[in-house]
Amino acid sequence: MIEFNNVSKTYKKEFTAVKNINLKIDKGEFIFIVGKSGAGKSTLIKLLLREISPSEGTINYNGLDINKIRKRNVAEYRRKIGFVFQDYRLLPKMTVYENVAFAMEMICCSAKSIRREVPLVLSMVGLSDKAKYYPDELSGGEQQRVAIARAVINKPETIIADEPTGNLDPETSKEIMKILTEINKRGTTVIMATHDREIVTRYHKRVIELKHGAVIRDIKAGGYSNEPKED
Amino acid sequence: MNPKKIEYVFKQALKSMWRNRMMGLASVGSVTAVLIILGFVLIVVLNVNNVALVTKETFDEIAVYLDDDVSEDQIKEMGDSFKEIDGVLGVAFQTKDYALDKLKEDWGEDAFLLEGLRVNPLPNTYIVQLKDVGMSEQVISKLETFEGVEDVQYYKDAVNSLIKIAEFVKKLGAGLIIMLLLISIFIISNTIKITVLNRHKEIELMQYIGATNGYVRGPFMIEGILLGLIGSLVAILIISLGYNYIINYLAGRYVALLSGISGYMVGVEMILNDLIIIFLTIGIGIGILGSLVSLKKFLSV
Ligand SMILES: Nc1ncnc2c1ncn2[C@@H]1O[C@H](COP(=O)(O)OP(=O)(O)OP(=O)(O)O)[C@@H](O)[C@H]1O
Numbered sequence: 388m389i390e391f392n393n394v395s396k397t398y399k400k401e402f403t404a405v406k407n408i409n410l411k412i413d414k415g416e417f418i419f420i421v422g423k424s425g426a427g428k429s430t431l432i433k434l435l436l437r438e439i440s441p442s443e444g445t446i447n448y449n450g451l452d453i454n455k456i457r458k459r460n461v462a463e464y465r466r467k468i469g470f471v472f473q474d475y476r477l478l479p480k481m482t483v484y485e486n487v488a489f490a491m492e493m494i495c496c497s498a499k500s501i502r503r504e505v506p507l508v509l510s511m512v513g514l515s516d517k518a519k520y521y522p523d524e525l526s527g528g529e530q531q532r533v534a535i536a537r538a539v540i541n542k543p544e545t546i547i548a549d550e551p552t553g554n555l556d557p558e559t560s561k562e563i564m565k566i567l568t569e570i571n572k573r574g575t576t577v578i579m580a581t582h583d584r585e586i587v588t589r590y591h592k593r594v595i596e597l598k599h600g601a602v603i604r605d606i607k608a609g610g611y612s613n614e615p616k617e618d
Numbered sequence: 619m620n621p622k623k624i625e626y627v628f629k630q631a632l633k634s635m636w637r638n639r640m641m642g643l644a645s646v647g648s649v650t651a652v653l654i655i656l657g658f659v660l661i662v663v664l665n666v667n668n669v670a671l672v673t674k675e676t677f678d679e680i681a682v683y684l685d686d687d688v689s690e691d692q693i694k695e696m697g698d699s700f701k702e703i704d705g706v707l708g709v710a711f712q713t714k715d716y717a718l719d720k721l722k723e724d725w726g727e728d729a730f731l732l733e734g735l736r737v738n739p740l741p742n743t744y745i746v747q748l749k750d751v752g753m754s755e756q757v758i759s760k761l762e763t764f765e766g767v768e769d770v771q772y773y774k775d776a777v778n779s780l781i782k783i784a785e786f787v788k789k790l791g792a793g794l795i796i797m798l799l800l801i802s803i804f805i806i807s808n809t810i811k812i813t814v815l816n817r818h819k820e821i822e823l824m825q826y827i828g829a830t831n832g833y834v835r836g837p838f839m840i841e842g843i844l845l846g847l848i849g850s851l852v853a854i855l856i857i858s859l860g861y862n863y864i865i866n867y868l869a870g871r872y873v874a875l876l877s878g879i880s881g882y883m884v885g886v887e888m889i890l891n892d893l894i895i896i897f898l899t900i901g902i903g904i905g906i907l908g909s910l911v912s913l914k915k916f917l918s919v
Pocket residue numbers: 398399402403404422423424425426427428429430431582
């Protein structure tokens with residue numbers, strides 16, 4: 388379980404990107420974080436990854452205050468979380484297979500288990516036949532699927548995705564969503580920041596909406612709020 | 619440490635060393651420069667200490683060379699008055715013939731060179747034994763006032779000036795070494811910095827994945843260590859070959875004085891072990907420090 392308790396983040400002592408956030412996210416949930424550009428979505432995610440620390444408040448992960456984790460144990464904490472970026476961030480000189488295997492190599496795993504697990508995960512994201520391709524030989528959607536494969540290969544408890552469909556067309560976005568919901572069904576918590584209204588309304592999941600850094604809506608299994616939006 | 623990790627860490631380190639070889643060369647060069655200067659200082663100090671040690675027994679002895687035209691009576695008289703000088707323990711007389719025989723003995727095989735001498739060039743000598751080394755100066759100044767005294771030789775003076783030179787070399791060397799140490803740490807940390815920046819995408823990713831520290835930092839540490847290691851190996855090679863060359867050069871001279879010096883010098887084989895240990899430690903130490911400086915600055919996600 389993830390808990391934000393009165394969390395605020397002020398950049399450069401003057402700009403508050405995230406204001407007094409209180410949130411509880413249970414294990415196995417699927418959550419959209421929405422809000423306009425600059426609303427603070429990425430800041431929230433960075434806080435959760437312990438890339439930045441809150442100016443006020445605490446963030447607990449399974450009851451552990453993540454900002455009390457010692458610097459050298461941060462790596463261990465991050466292994467509980469798989470992260471998917473908007474820009475994929477695959478290593479260009481490695482094949483699809485190697486990109487995924489790399490994530491496994493970095494934190495554990497015998498060569499044998501790597502040879503066993505990587506093909507499984509690649510088939511889950513539908514890329515078995517592209518294992519030997521290099522990232523620049525793949526479409527955006529395919530690259531993002533590799534990135535997802537990389538994020539799940541170490542069986543994290545939580546997947547955090549910051550606009551994973553941000554660079555993709557609607558069709559491809561659907562594929563990505565399919566994979567993410569599939570992963571969620573297997574028990575992994577998924578937290579996804581997005582701009583994409585259509586996706587949010589299509590998948591009836593919990594939606595947390597930010598505005599100027601504050602949570603203005605937290606709707607269980609909702610989609611966007613019903614009121615006409617966009618000002 | 620599994621083999622895979624070691625392989626990864628070394629592969630990355632070697633890869634970036636090759637990619638970044640000009641900076642690598644500068645790093646190695648700076649480490650080598652520090653160590654060569656250090657080696658030079660060490661060798662000078664060691665040799666001076668050695669000379670001091672070898673000549674130590676003679677520290678409490680002053681050689682008083684007498685003019686050739688001093689008569690035997692006068693010699694006796696002089697000996698008696700030398701004994702009266704405050705600070706003198708005793709005196710012993712050495713005739714010039716005895717001195718020549720002793721020299722022949724010292725020269726051993728080369729003694730035939732002395733056979734050709736028509737007159738004995740060595741002086742009659744009084745060896746004056748001091749009560750206390752600290753009184754040398756006052757005794758010497760008294761001895762010099764005697765008529766018939768050609769020269770007063772005291773080993774300690776020569777050794778002292780050697781020691782003074784060594785002190786100077788030590789101080790100058792220490793300053794240079796500290797400066798060069800800092801410079802080479804700086805150069806290595808810059809080299810590593812370039813690698814960090816080159817690989818920053820990969821490193822950032824590794825940190826998000828939760829890669830262990832060994833994977834993230836390992837390659838940089840190894841890169842620094844290898845740079846330091848290469849620098850120290852080059853320095854060891856240069857210093858030992860160079861020093862050996864100098865010793866041989868001096869020993870090969872027919873000038874007696876110079877070959878005499880080489881006899882006092884510490885042999886390469888005597889210092890090589892220590893040199894290797896010291897150089898490797900310092901070289902690798904510089905490498906590690908350089909890496910750490912850079913990692914502290916540039917790895918913080
Ligand atoms: N390192 C930083 N220093 C200063 N201000 C920052 C920093 N990072 C973000 N901000 C500011 O904080 C605010 C929130 O940024 P954030 O990236 O969280 O927005 P977002 O909701 O993710 O936006 P987008 O949808 O465009 O990605 C923005 O106004 C941004 O300018």
